[in-house]
Amino acid sequence: MRNELSLDRAAEWARGTDRPPIIASAAWKGGDGKSTLAYETAFQLGAVLGDFDWDKGGCTRSWGYRVEDRVRAPLLDAFEKGRTPAPVTGRRKPDLIPCHPDFGLNQPDPDAVADALEKWAVALGRPLMVDTHPGGCDSTYGALKAADVVLVPAVLAEKSLNALEGMLDELTDYPLLVIPHMVQNPPSTMFRKFKRITSQYGVPVGPVVDYYKWIPSRTLRVAICSEPVSKRALPYVRQIDRVAEAVINYGRA
Numbered sequence: 041m042r043n044e045l046s047l048d049r050a051a052e053w054a055r056g057t058d059r060p061p062i063i064a065s066a067a068w069k070g071g072d073g074k075s076t077l078a079y080e081t082a083f084q085l086g087a088v089l090g091d092f093d094w095d096k097g098g099c100t101r102s103w104g105y106r107v108e109d110r111v112r113a114p115l116l117d118a119f120e121k122g123r124t125p126a127p128v129t130g131r132r133k134p135d136l137i138p139c140h141p142d143f144g145l146n147q148p149d150p151d152a153v154a155d156a157l158e159k160w161a162v163a164l165g166r167p168l169m170v171d172t173h174p175g176g177c178d179s180t181y182g183a184l185k186a187a188d189v190v191l192v193p194a195v196l197a198e199k200s201l202n203a204l205e206g207m208l209d210e211l212t213d214y215p216l217l218v219i220p221h222m223v224q225n226p227p228s229t230m231f232r233k234f235k236r237i238t239s240q241y242g243v244p245v246g247p248v249v250d251y252y253k254w255i256p257s258r259t260l261r262v263a264i265c266s267e268p269v270s271k272r273a274l275p276y277v278r279q280i281d282r283v284a285e286a287v288i289n290y291g292r293a
């Protein structure tokens with residue numbers, strides 16, 4: 041279910057600013073759901089999804105883009121030649137700027153990445169969502185610098201929360217929006233720890249996205265949020281819609 045309200049607002053948001061918004065999805069711990077959150081929220085916002093994660097488990101592969109079958113490397117070419125990459129398009133999924141396995145060793149420095157993203161957002165004329173490699177690296181820092189909102193999925197578990205604390209400590213002046221992610225009956229100690237960390241750093245907490253047991257084994261490439269939405273996916277789609285709204289309204293309160 042593509043949320044027309046979100047799309048309208050995103051378009052209005054894009055028109056009302058100097059350039060369309062840039063959103064990043066980042067976390068200092070791997071596997072907490074950055075890519076899934078980026079993919080689905082990008083789809084709901086009508087954003088182009090830029091994949092900055094060169095590992096195989098990222099959005100490029102789950103989108104169905106096989107680097108092995110392609111001669112060109114749009115992301116590497118774009119940085120090398122200083123031009124805006126043309127996204128690949130597909131049905132029921134976000135338009136994608138695919139990553140390349142060599143990107144890890146060929147990341148421009150953070151300022152160059154941030155400058156490029158700002159230019160791309162203007163040239164694309166649409167919101168741009170960037171999914172990042174886990175942890176801090178040049179391309180991630182560049183995406184964070186350019187971003188108007190950084191989605192930070194946080195699992196309510198000991199190691200994830202320790203990683204969250206480290207991230208918030210390092211990135212105090214970035215526009216972070218923490219999303220409690222893959223939430224599944226966490227013990228109250230984890231809730232308390234989460235509340236302590238987020239209030240200590242004064243970081244906004246967005247809508248919760250629950251744990252859905254059918255998501256990890258899903259092999260479909262189409263966005264979960266794309267029509268027709270299956271009955272079991274409806275609660276998930278509603279939660280992603282709330283995340284999309286929170287992104288649009290970020291900083292407006």
Ligand SMILES: Nc1ncnc2c1ncn2[C@@H]1O[C@H](COP(=O)(O)OP(=O)(O)OP(=O)(O)O)[C@@H](O)[C@H]1O
Binds near residue numbers: 073074077252253
């Ligand atoms: N809401 C959810 N409920 C249940 N499982 C989920 C949910 N969101 C994502 N997952 C699953 O969690 C796993 C990790 O998700 P994902 O790949 O998005 O994380 P990531 O942070 O991008 O990982 P990496 O650090 O490797 O890039 C995947 O198997 C994915 O299908």
Ligand SMILES: [Mg+2]
Binds near residue numbers: 093172
């Ligand atoms: Mg990922």
